[in-house]
Amino acid sequence: MNKETFLIQLEKMLYDIPKEERDEAMDYYRSYFDDAGVENEALVIEELESPQAIAASIKEGLNAGGDMSAFLKNPPQVREETAQSGTYKNGKQQNPDSSPADSPFGSSAYASGSYQGASAGAGASGSFQNGASGAGASGSFQNGASGAGASGSFQNGASGAGTSGGTFYRRYNESENKYHKGAGRTMDKTAKIILIIILAICTLPVWGGIFSVALGIAGTVIAAVLVLGICSVVFLIGGIICAVVGILRLCTLSLVYGLLTFGTGLLLVAGSGISFVLLFLLCGRLLPWAVRTGIELCRRLFQFVGRSMA
C-alpha cells in the first residue's frame, strides 16, 4: 500500500461522517504524509496501522465529542447544592486566600454569562445563575470536605479550589459550545425537512415515472415467470404424451409416424426442461438479486436523507 491508496481508502471509510469533519481529517493526514517526506512514507504507513484503525479512532473521537451530556450533568448539580447549603457566604469570605482559583473561575463565570445571553430561557439557565456567582462556588470547595457527596471528585486539598475551578471552566466551555451547536442544529433540521418536502413535491412527476417503470418491470417479470411456468408444465405433459403415442405407433409398426411423434415428444420434454431451468434462474437468482438491490437502494436513500438531516 502506498500513500495514495492509503488516503483513498481512508476517505472511503469516512464516507458516513459530516463532510466538514472528513475534509479536516483528510487534510490532516495528507499533510502528515507530506511532512513526513517521501522517504518515510512506508514507515508512516506502518505507524498509522491501517485506514480502518484511523477511521475508527476519528469516529470514536466524534462520538465522544458529541456525547458530553452525561459528563455535563454533574457540575450544575454540585453548584446548586453548594448554593443551597449556604456555603456560598463562607466561601466568599474565604475567597481572598484562594486567589489562584479566581482567574480561571472568574472567566468561567464570564463564559456562562455569555451563555445566558446567548440562549436565554433554554431551561438550564437556572443552574447557571448560581454558577455566575462563581467566586462563591469555588470558595466552597475549600470547605469541600464537608461538602455534598456529589462534589467528591473535586476535593483536592490545597490546590483543589484552583483545579476544580479549572475543570468547571473547561466544562462550561463545552456546555456553551454544545448549546450553541444544539440550537443551530434544530434550526438546520427544520430547514432541511422543509427543503426535502419541497423537493419531494417538485420531483413528484419524476417519482411517478420511476414508479411506473418499476411497476412495468415487475409486471414483465411476473408475466415471464407465469409463461415459463406454464410452458414447462405444458411441454412436459405434451412431450410425455407424444413420446408415449410415438412408442405405441412404433409398436403398431407405423415406423415413420411413430419415430416422428416420439421425436416430437422428446423435443417437447427438452423444451420443458429449458423452460424449467430458465424459471429456476429467474426465481432463484434474478428475483432475490433484484429484491436485495432494491432494498439496498432504499436503505442508502434513507441513510442519505437521515444523514443530511442529522
Next chain:
Amino acid sequence: MVFNTGAALLDAIVLAVVSKDEEGTYGYKITQDVRRTIDVSESTLYPVLRRLQKDDCLQVYDRECGGRNRRYYKLTPAGAAQLRLYSDEWVSYSHKISALFSGEELA
C-alpha cells in the same frame, strides 16, 4: 509503558507539546514530540487535536510551506489556562503517589 495514559493526561501532554512552540506547530511534529514522551499510536492524536480545537483550547491557522498549506496548531488563552491547571493538578497528583510509594507521610 505499564500505566495507561488517560484522556485528560493525553490532552495535557498535547497542550504542553504545542505550548513549546510560540509560533505554533503542526500535526506531524506534534506526533513526533508526543512520542518522545509517551508511547502512543498516531491514530489517537488526531482526534485529540480536533477535540482540543473544538473545545477552544487550540486554534489553527494555515501557513504556506514548500508550495502547500500547512496547518499549524497554537494554544489559545483558554488552552494555556487549561494547561496550567493540568500541570498544577499533575504536581499534586504525582506528589501524592510518589509519597505513597516512598512510604512518606502526607502532610
